[in-house]
Amino acid sequence: MTERISIVENILSANDRLAEENHARINAAGVFSINLMASPGAGKTSLIEQTLPLLKDKMRIAVVDGDIATSLDADRAAAAGAQVSIQVNTGGECHLDAVMLHGALNQLDLTRFDLLMVENVGNLVCPAEFRLGTHKSVLIASVPEGADKPYKYPGMYRGVDALIINKIDLLPYVNFDMDYFRHGVEVLNPGVITFPLSCRTGDGMDAWINWLIKNTKR
Amino acid sequence: MHELPVTQAILKIALKHANEANAKRIENIHIVMGELSTNVDESVQFYWDIIAKDTLAEGAKLHFRRVPAELQCMACFEKYHPDGDELLCPKCGSVGAKIIAGEEFYVEAIDID
Numbered sequence: 077m078t079e080r081i082s083i084v085e086n087i088l089s090a091n092d093r094l095a096e097e098n099h100a101r102i103n104a105a106g107v108f109s110i111n112l113m114a115s116p117g118a119g120k121t122s123l124i125e126q127t128l129p130l131l132k133d134k135m136r137i138a139v140v141d142g143d144i145a146t147s148l149d150a151d152r153a154a155a156a157g158a159q160v161s162i163q164v165n166t167g168g169e170c171h172l173d174a175v176m177l178h179g180a181l182n183q184l185d186l187t188r189f190d191l192l193m194v195e196n197v198g199n200l201v202c203p204a205e206f207r208l209g210t211h212k213s214v215l216i217a218s219v220p221e222g223a224d225k226p227y228k229y230p231g232m233y234r235g236v237d238a239l240i241i242n243k244i245d246l247l248p249y250v251n252f253d254m255d256y257f258r259h260g261v262e263v264l265n266p267g268v269i270t271f272p273l274s275c276r277t278g279d280g281m282d283a284w285i286n287w288l289i290k291n292t293k294r
Numbered sequence: 295m296h297e298l299p300v301t302q303a304i305l306k307i308a309l310k311h312a313n314e315a316n317a318k319r320i321e322n323i324h325i326v327m328g329e330l331s332t333n334v335d336e337s338v339q340f341y342w343d344i345i346a347k348d349t350l351a352e353g354a355k356l357h358f359r360r361v362p363a364e365l366q367c368m369a370c371f372e373k374y375h376p377d378g379d380e381l382l383c384p385k386c387g388s389v390g391a392k393i394i395a396g397e398e399f400y401v402e403a404i405d406i407d
Contacts, residue, residue: 078321078405083311086400087303087325170296202296205331230381231330263381266390 091206094174098181098209105186108292109194111172111208113232114216115225116198119242121149122275123216124193128156130285135190135292140164140180142172142197149195158193160184171202174209191292200229212237212291219243223253226260234264238271240284245274297334301341305351307401312350317406320351324403329363330396354404363396 086092102109114120124139131137139153139161150163162180164172177194186192194210196203215236217225220243226233233239239261247254261268269287273280304323312320327334339356346352366373367383368390374383382389 078407079315080403080405081311081315082403083307083401084403085307085311087300087307088399090303090306169299173299205296263389263391 088205091174094178095207095209098174098177099211100209101181102186102192102209102211105189107186107189107192108288109192109210109212110288111194111196111203111210111213112216113196113200113203113213113236114198114218115200115221118198118216118218118221119275120195120198120216121152123240123242124149124153124158124195125156126275126278126281127193127285127288128153128158130281131191131288132157132159134289136188137191137193138162138184138186138189140177140184140192140194142166142176142195144168144170144197153195159189166197170197170199171206172196172208173206177208177210191288200225200232204229204232204235214238214240216240216242217257219246219252220250223257224260226257226264230264233261236265236268238269238287239265241270241272242275244272244279245277297337297341298345300334301338301345304338304356304401305342305346305349308351308354308404309349311404312406315406317350319407320354320404321407322355322357322405323351323401324357324359324405326359326361326398326400326402328361328396328398330393331399359402361395361398364394365391366394367391 112120128137136159139158141150141153142164143149144166147163150161153161162183164176164180194208213236215232271280271284273284308320308323342356363376364373365376367388369388370386372383372385
């Protein structure tokens with residue numbers, strides 16, 4: 077005989093619970109943490125590379141790098157001055173989740189750091205679904221990707237706390253309608269703080285660095 | 295996409311509740327999915343047939359109930375369904391809306407024997 081059992085349990089609740097645990101742990105250590113997300117090639121690792129030298133005399137920084145395979149990104153972060161960089165290979169998964177960050181935190185003495193930068197897997201869909209427990213989610217858009225991305229990936233654009241527009245040095249060379257892009261962002265995420273910059277030329281990095289400093293010295 | 299971890303999470307929830315109810319087997323699993331939430335669907339059933347093998351949930355059928363997105367304008371409080379790419383309020387044209395429905399993603403019920 078068939079019997080119906082009413083459940084109503086969120087499918088990602090296990091991940092969310094662990095994300096809260098991660099958050100409590102990072103917070104208790106007085107560390108400010110960001111989850112950097114973007115499509116492949118938008119400049120996640122480049123941003124970390126450019127950010128580290130500008131901050132390393134002011135604060136102690138740990139980097140957790142998520143990738144499907146290889147430790148290339150963690151190696152670049154270490155070369156740029158991260159005190160510690162940990163590579164998390166997701167083994168084919170398209171995103172980091174709270175379990176993976178939890179494992180990385182186990183390898184870190186958080187009390188030795190002020191800022192934790194987590195570089196997610198390059199992907200504009202899946203990382204938006206899995207909270208990690210960081211303080212802020214930061215999305216890097218880049219000019220060559222095109223101005224339609226907020227419209228095509230609303231889940232990602234809706235949920236972030238800060239938005240970087242990278243590769244602004246390419247604006248004269250590519251067809252990127254900034255008004256159309258910003259309209260999409262404004263509809264999905266009104267008032268989100270935005271940093272147009274170029275990791276290559278260093279233009280616009282000041283505002284981003286100041287935002288990190290302000291948040292880290294909470 | 296991440297169908298596999300999602301499918302594993304669904305299986306875990308279903309088995310937990312089935313065990314609590316001393317079920318012999320799980321026949322159906324009812325999942326509610328908002329229009330704005332994780333974009334997984336029939337492929338979950340494919341994974342299911344593999345990972346649910348030799349459990350109470352082997353052979354269970356997954357049913358998806360879709361919930362349409364509903365937004366509420368924060369300026370004039372009009373409730374509306376977003377029309378494709380355009381998320382602006384159709385009444386007053388304001389940006390900035392609250393999502394009232396469409397982000398659901400949960401197991402609503404299971405049918406057990």
